[in-house]
Amino acid sequence: MSRSKVNNPSSKAVTEAAVRAAGDAPESAAVQNGSGDSRRKELWSLLGDLPWPHRPAAPRLLRTENHEGYTLERLVLDLNGEEEVPAVLLIPEKRLARAPGMLYIHSHGGLYGLGKEQLLTGVPAQPAYAPVLAEKGIVTLAIDSWCFGERKRVENGRTGEEDTFKRMLWNGQVLLGMMLFDEFRALDYLANRPEVDPQRLGVFGMSMGATKAWWLAALDPRVSVCMDVCCLTEFEELIRAHGLSAHGLYYYVPRLLQHFQTADINELIVPRPHLSMNGRFDPLTPPAGVEKVRDYLLPLYRELGREQDCEIRLYDCAHLELPAMRERILEWMDSYLVEPVA
Numbered sequence: 167m168s169r170s171k172v173n174n175p176s177s178k179a180v181t182e183a184a185v186r187a188a189g190d191a192p193e194s195a196a197v198q199n200g201s202g203d204s205r206r207k208e209l210w211s212l213l214g215d216l217p218w219p220h221r222p223a224a225p226r227l228l229r230t231e232n233h234e235g236y237t238l239e240r241l242v243l244d245l246n247g248e249e250e251v252p253a254v255l256l257i258p259e260k261r262l263a264r265a266p267g268m269l270y271i272h273s274h275g276g277l278y279g280l281g282k283e284q285l286l287t288g289v290p291a292q293p294a295y296a297p298v299l300a301e302k303g304i305v306t307l308a309i310d311s312w313c314f315g316e317r318k319r320v321e322n323g324r325t326g327e328e329d330t331f332k333r334m335l336w337n338g339q340v341l342l343g344m345m346l347f348d349e350f351r352a353l354d355y356l357a358n359r360p361e362v363d364p365q366r367l368g369v370f371g372m373s374m375g376a377t378k379a380w381w382l383a384a385l386d387p388r389v390s391v392c393m394d395v396c397c398l399t400e401f402e403e404l405i406r407a408h409g410l411s412a413h414g415l416y417y418y419v420p421r422l423l424q425h426f427q428t429a430d431i432n433e434l435i436v437p438r439p440h441l442s443m444n445g446r447f448d449p450l451t452p453p454a455g456v457e458k459v460r461d462y463l464l465p466l467y468r469e470l471g472r473e474q475d476c477e478i479r480l481y482d483c484a485h486l487e488l489p490a491m492r493e494r495i496l497e498w499m500d501s502y503l504v505e506p507v508a
Contacts (some may be wrong), residue, residue, distance in 0.1 A: 281315020
């Protein structure tokens with residue numbers, strides 16, 4: 167794996183709060199020898215010019231909805247200073263006074279009009295998660311990503327994504343970087359909600375949401391547990407399998423392979439719990455690449471006596487969440503995020 171370094175003055179203050187939030191938890195070998203924080207800053211530095219100086223204004227509550235087992239707040243968040251970000255916050259009726267928090271990150275799938283509503287409605291490849299998260303007492307935030315949901319700016323969503331990617335590139339920005347910046351700032355908002363325990367913050371997503379989940383967990387040590395479905399594989403194996411066209415434009419970061427492979431990014435999650443479930447017949451995740459990431463990460467967890475906290479699995483399916491996968495995800499939520507609710 168690559169271990170090269172870059173110096174980017176603009177990255178020095180990028181993750182100071184996130185780095186401080188890491189506390190004294192044991193880390194992987196790379197972090198123990200002092201390189202973890204520098205690698206995290208290096209990863210941020212590849213994500214283009216990000217609006218770190220912007221100070222978010224207060225969120226706007228549009229309305230509150232009553233659903234079975236939870237209240238839903240429909241919000242508009244000021245995260246990036248360029249465009250407002252519609253969001254939904256699920257607040258379970260039965261929860262601890264300081265409940266665990268979850269950042270739910272929606273998929274791509276060409277469903278540009280769906281966005282954050284996936285939390286409530288699900289998609290054919292993955293049933294809705296709102297009812298089970300409410301039942302478990304997990305306060306859950308979901309935002310519309312750039313080009314999706316209420317941020318879909320043109321009728322043809324694919325054209326909108328391509329135009330946004332190109333415009334950002336011209337301006338020194340990277341679409342994935344701006345997406346992750348929004349999720350990072352959304353996690354700020356979630357962590358500061360009075361209902362939420364900031365020491366128990368999970369990230370979860372499928373497909374594009376999975377990619378953003380493990381990127382965000384690597385970039386932000388505040389994430390307590392990462393769970394991703396159907397989008398983890400080694401980049402080199404994706405190239406070897408001629409699978410680049412399976413992913414959207416958002417997936418591609420300039421110069422990334424000069425500095426990081428997938429396993430390098432995911433090493434920055436160690437030793438925090440990480441569950442990744444992927445389909446053996448999914449063109450987005452060549453199985454050889456899944457196995458490479460697994461075989462790189464497991465020894466790092468094993469060295470720290472935390473082997474049980476890393477589970478990277480292949481199932482005999484394509485790009486979808488099987489019932490057995492959901493069962494395991496819910497077990498992980500119980501084990502690593504949830505406490506019993508009286």
